Amino acid sequence: MTIQVGDRLPKATFIRATADGPQPVDSEDYFRGRRIALFSVPGAFTPTCSARHLPGFVDKIDELRAKGIDEVACTAVNDAFVLQAWAKSAGAEDKVTMLADGNGAFVKAIGLDADFSKFAMGTRGQRFSMLVNDGVVEQLNVEEPGAFNVSSADYLLERL
Numbered sequence: 001m002t003i004q005v006g007d008r009l010p011k012a013t014f015i016r017a018t019a020d021g022p023q024p025v026d027s028e029d030y031f032r033g034r035r036i037a038l039f040s041v042p043g044a045f046t047p048t049c050s051a052r053h054l055p056g057f058v059d060k061i062d063e064l065r066a067k068g069i070d071e072v073a074c075t076a077v078n079d080a081f082v083l084q085a086w087a088k089s090a091g092a093e094d095k096v097t098m099l100a101d102g103n104g105a106f107v108k109a110i111g112l113d114a115d116f117s118k119f120a121m122g123t124r125g126q127r128f129s130m131l132v133n134d135g136v137v138e139q140l141n142v143e144e145p146g147a148f149n150v151s152s153a154d155y156l157l158e159r160l
Helices: 027-031 047-059 061-066 080-090 105-109 153-158
Strands: 013-018 021-026 035-041 071-076 096-100 113-115 123-125 128-133 136-142
Touching: 013 027, 013 080, 021 027, 035 047, 035 153, 047 061, 047 071, 047 080, 047 096, 047 153, 061 153, 071 080, 080 096, 105 123, 128 153, 136 153
Parallel strands: 035 071, 071 096
Antiparallel strands: 013 021, 013 096, 035 128, 113 123, 128 136
């Protein structure tokens, strides 16, 4: 079953690359008491993700913060080192927090996993954005396969 607006995010552990090596990030602790814009991409360094999705959130970070967003985070079914390298190459360091869901446990738990086997990518997360307020989904924008419209930073901003 797919997560819905009003649902609490399930407990999950993300991995974040730090100067001290990979560190676990408990979802309950991470989202507690904060309003976070979370977006998911099928993969770091993939065309739409690199050309439009991540750059949109980097470009709109100040506007999102001005609208009451405490933090912007990106998740993908990639390892933390790949996400860290992607953030560095995209100028997203210190702007977008990269939360690796390397085994896809989070996207499976919220029902937003997808089979990308025809592209030799295996199981990945669908492209989506959500606004999470103190661990509860306040807004959820899930893309149709192959599309990039409702998960963008602009779309999220228009609804704040």
